[in-house]
Amino acid sequence: MSTQVQKVIDALAEKLQRSVVIDDPQVRLLFASPHYGDEDPVRTQAMLQRDAGKAAIGYVLSQGVTTWTRAGVIPPNPELAMHARVCMPIRWRAELLGLLLVVDVDGTMTTTELALISEVGHELAALMVAEHEATLDPDLRDREAAVADLFHREPAVRRSAVRTLAAHIDMEAATHVRVLEVEVRGGAQSSPAHVVAALRRAIEIRDASVPGDLVVGVLRDRSASVLLGAHHPISSAVADRYAERLITEVRDVSAGRFDCVVGVGSEVDGLDRAWSAGRQAALACRAAGGLVDARVVNWEALGPHAILLRLPAAEMEPETLPDEMQRLLAVDRGGRLVTTLRAFLDHAGNMPATAEALHIHRTTLYYRLERITELAGLDLDDGSTRLVLHMSLRLMDAMPTLARRDRTPDLRH
Secondary structure (H helix, E strand, O other): OOOHHHHHHHHHHHHHHOOEEEEEOOOOOEEEOOOOOOOHHHHHHHHOOOOOOOOHHHHHHHHHHHHOOOEEOOOHHHOOOOOOOOEEEEEEOOOOEEHHHHHOOOOOOOOHHHHHHHHHHHHHHHHHHHHHHHOOOOHHHHHHHHHOOOOOOHHHOOOOOOOHHHOOOOOHHHHHHEEEEEEEEOOOOOOOHHHHHHHHHHHHHOOOOOOOOEEEEOOOOOOEEEEEEOOOOOOOOHHHHHHHHHHHHHHHOOOOOEEEEEOOOOOEOHHHHHHHHHHHHHHHHHHHOOOEEEOEEEEOOOOHHHHOOOHHHHOOOHOOHHHHHHHHHOOOOOOOOHHHHHHHHOOOOHHHHHHHHOOHHHHHHHHHHHHHHHHOOOOOOOOOHHHHHHHHHHHHHHOOOOOOHHHOOOOOO
């Protein structure tokens, strides 16, 4: 069947006297005609390396080609030295099978030629869907479904997934397991296919930065769970570096349309514990870029935030703060007293360390703490009161409307 597809695009290229390729929905080269003197660096790289490069892939996907229903033009990109291309999505019953791309250096493609490209696109759809269905590997489908089931809420489903995977992989390669949760942020106008393509490419690339013997991913519309398995322990530092690489890959393919954050779960023993690591990774991911000002957040470094993240997001409203904090907020419009309280509690009541952190004289610190007691009626010598206030401050960090409001005022007065 591949021979038939190749013959069709070779015939099209000869008739048009233009270079032609078929890419998959992730813009990875499947078939290519001979050159017709119109090749550019992007095509040359794709032909030689079977990969057009992250920048070119991102640019093509950023045009929304995966949502097109008929032939259209991808404009030239001078920065990439990339010529314009006519792109015809190859679809079968709405499913995108690939992209038929024809180089159009000077924009001289005629209406008749466009009609021919569309006609060939429909012919290719029938050929490619037949090949696709004939080559589907039932074992591969079973393995992918089992990996997804590792994160199912039902223990029985997870146990069944482990048994299924035992027939497909070396279980010793999953002696040590970490899970990373990747979530795309922004890019609401980007096509789902563009987002999925970026996630898939990031996960599938194998190089020295991949810290495991086993790497499998579960892709969703705007997120993915990545499972790393190894014969040896995977340190937090190594997992965090891999998370940074995932972010870099997604950014490159996004062509500036979207970004992402990553949560890293703690290491667990074996695939039967992957669900626990996945829950941790998902919660850490939720904290990234908000509660924690970082694009990679490791569960092991979350501290008290790990407890707060288990609260339903809908419950994390200013009105749900404890009464003690409500009273302080009511009398501290500028946020200076809250800032002082945070530093005081973060330094375990150590007055010299607190004064130094706030860059104020110790006398000023005593005055502010007395004002907290007088205005809000709070006894800072009481251990329970301190605990309630400290947890309230952590909870405020998780609330967009209150997060870091105490960092705004000038602390030196």
